Amino acid sequence: MNGRLLEKEGFAGLFLRLRAEGIADKALLTALEQTPRTLFVSAAYADAAYQDRLMPIDCGGFAESADLVARLLSALMIEPGHRVLDIGTGSGFLAAVAVRLAERVVTIDRYKTLVQLARQRFAHLGLGSVIARQADGMKGMNGEGSFDRIIATCAFDGMPRQFIDQLATGGVMLAPILTESGTANMARLTKIGSRFEREDLFKVPYRPFSPGLALAL
Numbered sequence: 488m489n490g491r492l493l494e495k496e497g498f499a500g501l502f503l504r505l506r507a508e509g510i511a512d513k514a515l516l517t518a519l520e521q522t523p524r525t526l527f528v529s530a531a532y533a534d535a536a537y538q539d540r541l542m543p544i545d546c547g548g549f550a551e552s553a554d555l556v557a558r559l560l561s562a563l564m565i566e567p568g569h570r571v572l573d574i575g576t577g578s579g580f581l582a583a584v585a586v587r588l589a590e591r592v593v594t595i596d597r598y599k600t601l602v603q604l605a606r607q608r609f610a611h612l613g614l615g616s617v618i619a620r621q622a623d624g625m626k627g628m629n630g631e632g633s634f635d636r637i638i639a640t641c642a643f644d645g646m647p648r649q650f651i652d653q654l655a656t657g658g659v660m661l662a663p664i665l666t667e668s669g670t671a672n673m674a675r676l677t678k679i680g681s682r683f684e685r686e687d688l689f690k691v692p693y694r695p696f697s698p699g700l701a702l703a704l
Contacts, residue, residue, distance in 0.1 A: 490533075494523050497537030501553050504539065510561050518560075518587035524553050526608055527580040541692060542578075546598040546704045550578040551640065551692070562675055562688055563636050563661050565589050570632070572653065574624040575640035575693075579605030585638075586617040593631055595622040598701045625698045627653045639663065641696040642671040646683060654678045663693040 498520050505516070524536040528550060532542050539554040551559075559581065565571060565588040573582045576596035582605065586592040594617060596602050605619045622628060624641060626649070633655040639647070642663040654660055658678045663671040673691045676683040 490523075490525060493533065493536070494525060497524060501537050501557070504554055505557050508558070510557055512561060514588055515557065515560055515584075518584045519553065519557060521587060522580065522583045522612070524580065526611065527578040527583070544578050545600050545604065546701070548577055548598070548601070549692075550580060553580070555691070556581045556584060558689070559638060559661060559673070560585060560588070562673070563638055563659060565636055569635040572628055572631075572634040572637045573640075574627065574638065576601050576605045576619055577640060579608050579619065581638070581640070582617050582619070583609060583612060583614055586614050589636070590616065592617040593628055593634075594619050595624055595628055597621065597624060597697060597699065598704050600704045621700060623699055625649075625696055629653070634658065637661070640693050642691075642693045643696060646676075646685070648683070651678060651681060651683065656680075661688075663691050665695060 525533045528536045528542045537553055539552045541549040544550050569589040571585050571589045571592045573592055573594035576594045582592050582594035599621045602619045602621045609617050635655050635658050637654055637660040639662045642665045644665055647662050650660055660676040662674050662676055664674050665671050671691050671693050673688045675686045675688055
């Protein structure tokens with residue numbers, strides 16, 4: 488199957504699954520359709536790019552499914568003009584979709600290899616409003632001002648209160664938080680004054696944070 492047909496049929500299946508879940512936001516669906524999923528997985532997994540499953544990527548990581556990316560971005564409620572911080576670049580797919588909804592996206596990862604690959608993909612798609620940098624996700628992105636939305640795709644041991652100052656008033660952060668059983672629940676944290684109001688959403692497959700920068704990869 489050629490690439491264009493693979494993308495078309497893959498997105499059609501994704502569209503039907505998302506509609507069945509009640510995700511029908513036109514801007515989000517358009518952003519997903521405009522972002523070729525096969526560009527963000529290895530050639531060996533191109534035929535499975537739109538399946539609702541994890542995909543291995545470089546540096547021993549994985550890419551979440553397009554279905555999960557859609558659920559996350561729907562819950563994040565990005566609006567035009569928003570500045571978004573994406574913690575855990577991975578394949579870059581989430582940031583590439585998010586930037587079509589926002590004014591600007593800064594995406595960070597501890598692995599230099601993943602950041603470089605993501606930059607190549609963003610350049611290929613002409614996405615000039617997404618910036619990829621190697622940084623310690625536990626610290627966020629100081630020096631960039633406040634963000635309207637923050638999303639993390641690595642799990643915290645507890646409430647990530649260190650991000651309060653990086654979030655605009657009324658802003659929203661999606662953060663996986665580990666449970667006692669070792670699984671992670673995605674929490675939607677809304678900044679109210681100097682505190683977070685928490686709403687637990689659904690289980691996610693994310694691993695615990697590894698602090699610092701990766702030195703070898």
